[in-house]
Amino acid sequence: MNPILSALPTTVFEVMSQLARETGAVNLGQGFPDDPGPLDVRQKAAEAVVDGWNQYPPMMGLAELREAAAKHYKHWQGLDLDPNSEIMVTSGATEAIAGALMALITPGDEVVLFEPMYDAYLPLVRRAGGIPKFVTLTPPHFGLTEEALAKAFSPKTRVVLFNNPLNPTATIFGKADLDLLADFCIRHDAIVVCDEVWEHVVFDGHRHASVLGRPDMRERTVKISSAGKIFSLTGWKVGLVMAAPAIMRVLAKAHQFITFTTPPNLQAAVAYGLGKDDGYFEGMRADFQRSRDRFAAGLRDLGFTVLPSAGTYFVNVDIAPLGESDDVDFCRRLVTENGVAAIPVSAFYAEGAVRNVVRFCFAKRDATLDAALERLAARRPR
Numbered sequence: 139m140n141p142i143l144s145a146l147p148t149t150v151f152e153v154m155s156q157l158a159r160e161t162g163a164v165n166l167g168q169g170f171p172d173d174p175g176p177l178d179v180r181q182k183a184a185e186a187v188v189d190g191w192n193q194y195p196p197m198m199g200l201a202e203l204r205e206a207a208a209k210h211y212k213h214w215q216g217l218d219l220d221p222n223s224e225i226m227v228t229s230g231a232t233e234a235i236a237g238a239l240m241a242l243i244t245p246g247d248e249v250v251l252f253e254p255m256y257d258a259y260l261p262l263v264r265r266a267g268g269i270p271k272f273v274t275l276t277p278p279h280f281g282l283t284e285e286a287l288a289k290a291f292s293p294k295t296r297v298v299l300f301n302n303p304l305n306p307t308a309t310i311f312g313k314a315d316l317d318l319l320a321d322f323c324i325r326h327d328a329i330v331v332c333d334e335v336w337e338h339v340v341f342d343g344h345r346h347a348s349v350l351g352r353p354d355m356r357e358r359t360v361k362i363s364s365a366g367k368i369f370s371l372t373g374w375k376v377g378l379v380m381a382a383p384a385i386m387r388v389l390a391k392a393h394q395f396i397t398f399t400t401p402p403n404l405q406a407a408v409a410y411g412l413g414k415d416d417g418y419f420e421g422m423r424a425d426f427q428r429s430r431d432r433f434a435a436g437l438r439d440l441g442f443t444v445l446p447s448a449g450t451y452f453v454n455v456d457i458a459p460l461g462e463s464d465d466v467d468f469c470r471r472l473v474t475e476n477g478v479a480a481i482p483v484s485a486f487y488a489e490g491a492v493r494n495v496v497r498f499c500f501a502k503r504d505a506t507l508d509a510a511l512e513r514l515a516a517r518r519p520r
């Protein structure tokens with residue numbers, strides 16, 4: 139058996155969800171919304187199942203979805219994308235990431251990763267034969283520094299895997315960070331795989347800027363999006379990959395032999411959804427922002443130290459002021475003794491584990507958030 143996969147432990151997400159199920163805890167661990175998602179988009183999917191095409195769709199994705207994506211990203215991010223040669227549909231962002239790493243890494247290549255990082259990244263990089271080099275980001279700002287990048291990049295760097303907005307920290311990298319990253323990628327002739335699945339879930343009037351929109355990065359960026367996050371339908375697993383034709387040709391070869399296609403009915407519904415008016419996207423953001431504000435205010439009222447949350451479904455709490463120095467142990471006690479499941483952020487680190495931050499998902503009904511706050515009162519700082 140492959141040692142990279144056989145040595146992996148059960149993820150902390152599963153451990154916490156299991157404990158939440160066993161104890162009947164309020165589960166603010168896993169990141170998915172309570173809301174069932176936009177009805178019209180779901181109805182389009184249902185119609186497409188009943189009346190539409192249910193056989194293999196084209197390998198690159200339905201033409202209507204690729205065209206809708208080109209229009210969508212022109213409108214929202216100012217990107218000029220050719221739907222025929224620069225956009226591909228995958229089975230979720232996860233397939234897109236796996237395919238991109240398989241397509242771009244030659245065994246022995248160095249791959250720059252930013253920790254905390256999404257849990258799939260590291261095993262996929264290793265399985266593709268990449269040698270991980272970490273940039274360790276630390277609270278409260280989790281910002282990039284030239285010094286940290288200089289340590290991670292080398293003449294062997296071929297690929298950079300960059301997540302913006304960043305899960306789990308709920309931070310957004312701004313122009314200065316992107317300038318710095320672009321400078322390093324260009325100097326080292328590296329390709330950056332940008333996981334931008336949270337691009338639409340941004341708050342306080344923020345507008346997402348894709349690395350692919352930078353003329354100096356246009357030929358060395360892979361942009362990855364997820365309909366699951368765009369439409370709050372996390373189980374849908376419809377991803378979008380965008381890159382210049384020379385890169386896309388190789389990405390398509392990986393996709394061809396991983397899943398080959400993605401369910402056509404969901405693709406049809408996503409094509410419809412991407413054309414929804416600005417009001418839908420602004421309303422979705424406003425709803426999540428309201429939940430964030432409700433939960434963060436509740437935590438602050440209890441005396442917790444809440445870190446800024448600029449996007450995603452998450453808000454983080456610094457547990458050091460509670461006298462806690464082990465986030466995993468804290469989360470175990472929180473779920474078993476107090477009935478609230480959360481995720482220890484150290485689980486997203488490979489090397490420089492930060493052990494004093496705990497992640498809560500606020501994309502839940504008010505009653506669920508209020509029930510969690512009531513239980514959290516038992517852990518308030520004294």
Ligand SMILES: Cc1ncc(COP(=O)(O)O)c(C=O)c1O
Pocket residue numbers: 169229230231232233256301305333335363364365366367372375376377
């Ligand atoms: C940073 C990041 N990348 C990728 C994914 C997975 O996206 P998908 O469900 O489309 O595979 C997630 C889901 O939470 C995520 O947070």
